[in-house]
Amino acid sequence: MMKTEATIQFHRDSIPIDLATYKSSAWEGPKRTLAAIPCYNEAVTIGSIILKARKYVDEVLVVDDGSSDDTAEITRAAGAVVVSHEKNQGYGAALKSCFQYAKDHNIDQMVILDGDGQHDPAMIPGFLASLAEENADIVIGSRFMQKSQNIPGYRVLGMKILDHATAMAGSTGVTDSQSGYRAYSRSAIERIRITGGDMSAGSEILTQMAEKGLKSVEIPITVRYDLENTSSQNPVVHGIGVLTNLMGIICYKQPMLTFCLFGLILAGAGIAVGAWAYSTYSATLIFPYLQSVLSVFLSITGLLLITSGLTINTLVQMIRAKES
Incomplete structure (x- = not known):
């Protein structure tokens, strides 16, 4: 069969859906396509987001993460599918439900965006086009590829810290690791495994790209910061939580570097303090209790960390061998 390119238009509930041109090696x-929207108390904005998103995809899914307002009712009235959590479980749990729904319903491409109005659904065609044209598995909307963004300075600083931590955890070449506007191919939908329940899930996905052989690209997006109540969590608390979970991922992925290196530093400090204590005793014949106790504490802690690093590294290697 010769490959051809066409622009195809579908109609769903009398609403025209314009789809980008897609290439398939098996058939033309x-x-x-699915637009998936994790939501928590977004009754004010979710209706308009759904109606706009339906212009560009076959189906819209809203994961209502234990909302106490009318998010679910408005979602159904706007023509989207609702998956409801009985109680609020966190952004990671909502993302997990998005991926599970896409797997269960044989979705080929999924775009995930926020339901608070910060993400413009009109950008969806750009994500889908990039998946096809770049042969990508993940398309990330980056807020830092355009200089005309009005992002608060404290947010930029926090995001850059998390970008570096995500890179240490295994992600490469991403300018906006905390972006929630992304698109995923069928391969990515099937292979990504989300374990975290909080906001660190976005970084967790990026750390899986290299090890699962997934290709990612970035496209520029604009995000609105002039809206009120767009976050259910304080940005500082959010950042600390993500950073803490990233440190856990780093420790799991690089136990020799994190545990053993830190252990060697502490053990070395313990030996240095011990030498200082011995020198003090030799010069004064007075036993330096404080330096001695500190030396023993640092040395033992360092040795325990080294032992833990070696043990964890062995366990990680065994787990990876089983997974492969």
């Missing part, structure tokens, strides 16, 4: 036709 549109891929099933």
